[in-house]
Amino acid sequence: MNTTTSDLPTLTTEPVYRVLLVDDQKLVGMILQRMLADQPDIIFEFCRDANAALATAEAFRPTVILQDRLMDKIDGFEMVQRYRGLPATASVPVIMLSSTEDGAVKAHLLESGANDYLVKPPSQVELIARIRVHSDAYLRRLERDAAFKALEVEREKSERLLLNILPAKIAERLKHTHQTIADSYPEVTVLFTDLCGFTQFSQTVDAHDLVNLLDDIFSTFDTLAAAHGVEKIKTIGDAYMAVAGLPEPRADHADAVASMALGIQVAFEKLMQRRGMTMGVRIGIHSGPVVAGVIGQHKFTYDLWGDTVNIASRMESHGEPGKIHVSQPTRELLEGRFRFADRGEVAVKGKGLMRTSFLLGRV
Numbered sequence: 001m002n003t004t005t006s007d008l009p010t011l012t013t014e015p016v017y018r019v020l021l022v023d024d025q026k027l028v029g030m031i032l033q034r035m036l037a038d039q040p041d042i043i044f045e046f047c048r049d050a051n052a053a054l055a056t057a058e059a060f061r062p063t064v065i066l067q068d069r070l071m072d073k074i075d076g077f078e079m080v081q082r083y084r085g086l087p088a089t090a091s092v093p094v095i096m097l098s099s100t101e102d103g104a105v106k107a108h109l110l111e112s113g114a115n116d117y118l119v120k121p122p123s124q125v126e127l128i129a130r131i132r133v134h135s136d137a138y139l140r141r142l143e144r145d146a147a148f149k150a151l152e153v154e155r156e157k158s159e160r161l162l163l164n165i166l167p168a169k170i171a172e173r174l175k176h177t178h179q180t181i182a183d184s185y186p187e188v189t190v191l192f193t194d195l196c197g198f199t200q201f202s203q204t205v206d207a208h209d210l211v212n213l214l215d216d217i218f219s220t221f222d223t224l225a226a227a228h229g230v231e232k233i234k235t236i237g238d239a240y241m242a243v244a245g246l247p248e249p250r251a252d253h254a255d256a257v258a259s260m261a262l263g264i265q266v267a268f269e270k271l272m273q274r275r276g277m278t279m280g281v282r283i284g285i286h287s288g289p290v291v292a293g294v295i296g297q298h299k300f301t302y303d304l305w306g307d308t309v310n311i312a313s314r315m316e317s318h319g320e321p322g323k324i325h326v327s328q329p330t331r332e333l334l335e336g337r338f339r340f341a342d343r344g345e346v347a348v349k350g351k352g353l354m355r356t357s358f359l360l361g362r363v
Contacts, residue, residue, distance in 0.1 A: 017042045017135040020060055022053045022079065023068035023097065028120060032066065035124040042131065050074045058088040063135035065089065066118075069098040069109070080113045091141060093134035097122070166294065166302045167231050169247045174294060182293035188245030189257040189287040189330060190304065190312035191230070193221070193264065196280040196321040198238040213275070214238065220267050228260040233304060239316075243304060246292050254287050254333035258359055261285060261324045269322075284316025285359070286327040314348045315356065324359035331357050338362055 019042055021032055029046040036042045047056040050071045057065065065083060069076040076096050083089040093115040098105065106117045116130055166174065173181055195217070202210055218235055225232045225242050229250070233241040242260070245253030261283050268281045288308035295301050311327060319325030331340055340357040348354045 015041065015136065015139055017064065017131055018045070018060060018062045019043065019064055019066060019131055019135075020045045020047065020053075020057055020062035021066040022047050022050065022056075022071075023066070024048050024050070024071045025068070028068070028097070031121050032127070035127055036131075039128060042128075050079060053079065054082055054086055054089070057083065057092070058086065061088065062092055063138050064131050065092055065094045067094050067096055067114070068120075069096050069105070076109065076114070077112045080109070084113050091138065093138050095130055095134065166300060167247050170294060170302055174300070180293065182291060183247070184289065184291050185246045185249065186289045187249075187253065187287065188243050188290050188304075188308070189253045189285060189333070190290070190309055191240075191242045191257045191261060192284045192313050192316035193240040194282045194316050195238040196282055198279065201277075201279060202238075216271065216275075217268070220271060221264060224260050224263040224267065228256045228263070230256050230260050233302065241304075243290070246290070254285075254330055255337065257285055258324075258326075258330075258334055258338055261359060262361060265322070265324065280321030282316055282319045282321050283324040284312055284314065284319050284326075285324065285330050286312035286315050287330040287333055311348070311351065311354075314351065318346055318348055318356075320358075326357055326359050328355045328357070331359075334359075336363065 019036065021029055021044070023029055023046075026048065029048065033044050033046060036044050045056065045060045045062070047053050050073070067076050067079050067083075071079070076098075080094050080096075083092065083094055094113070095116040095118055096109045096114045097118055097120045099120055101119045109117055115134055118127065118130065122130075170181060205213075214235075218240060221240050221242075222232055224230075228244070230242045230244045231246065233243055235241070242257070243253075244250065244256040244260075250256070264281060264283060272279055286308055288306070288311070290304045290306040290308045292302065292304050295303060315325045315327055325343070326334075326340070334340075339360040339362070341360055343356045343358055345353040346356050
């Protein structure tokens with residue numbers, strides 16, 4: 001019989017006690033079986049072969065084991081050790097049966113891992129009482145362990161969900177503080193992307209195909225962000241926002257974002273070819289200070305604020321399909337390691353004329 005822990009009775013229902021007797025004397029088995037025969041809540045199993053006892057216990061899944069102290073070629077001390085070494089019986093209560101009542105023997109048995117001791121043949125009332133007491137304790141332990149395991153599973157699910165929406169360092173801080181999380185960063189690099197022609201495309205396909213495409217595109221961007229150590233902040237419709245230099249500051253934040261942007265160009269073109277589409281992606285990058293923090297009480301959001309974010313967004317919106325539009329501060333951080341094409345001065349909404357460039361690749 002193959003039984004799992006979930007097949008065992010619990011104390012939330014009427015318990016059923018599963019008693020395994022391991023004794024090489026047939027007469028003892030018959031006597032105990034007769035004692036328990038009129039107990040509807042007790043299921044009895046008898047095993048005379050010590051070598052087969054572990055396999056029998058693993059299949060039967062007892063709530064208590066009655067173990068003879070002296071069997072042919074093996075004693076109860078060794079049998080207890082064998083039970084404790086088997087996952088199926090490691091914590092199952094073992095009541096030792098002996099024909100003698102010896103204090104030293106009792107002490108030795110309890111020290112070896114047995115839970116109780118009965119002189120055989122035991123009285124029916126005492127036997128049934130011991131079976132129920134030890135079985136109930138075992139079932140309570142199983143229920144408690146199952147509850148802890150379920151709680152741990154839920155905790156892990158919650159942590160995975162938290163890590164899906166927050167940077168790992170921020171998620172860890174959020175678990176240990178009730179204070180508002182808000183940090184200033186003097187130098188980061190922010191990236192925005194936008195899908196050119198997506199609005200028109202979205203009017204020609206069904207919802208499933210639309211979401212499938214966005215999932216394919218943004219999953220590709222996520223992979224590139226992870227590869228370059230860039231933190232994805234959010235998606236807004238068909239726009240994608242990411243940053244390097246927070247929550248862990250890094251000196252090469254501009255290099256990381258530039259490398260990711262070049263990777264996006266290549267990966268996006270391949271994705272469009274695979275799907276037989278001609279949509280383009282516009283990318284904008286700017287470097288500078290930001291404020292970052294978590295807002296919301298029930299639905300957390302980690303976001304960025306400041307002029308740097310606005311300018312990065314403008315770099316994207318004032319850029320061109322298939323190109324990476326960067327501000328002068330970002331170019332200065334990348335000079336010598338990347339190639340650029342001057343764009344000259346561009347009238348940027350809310351900022352006036354700004355000198356910008358297109359990022360072409362590595363030197």
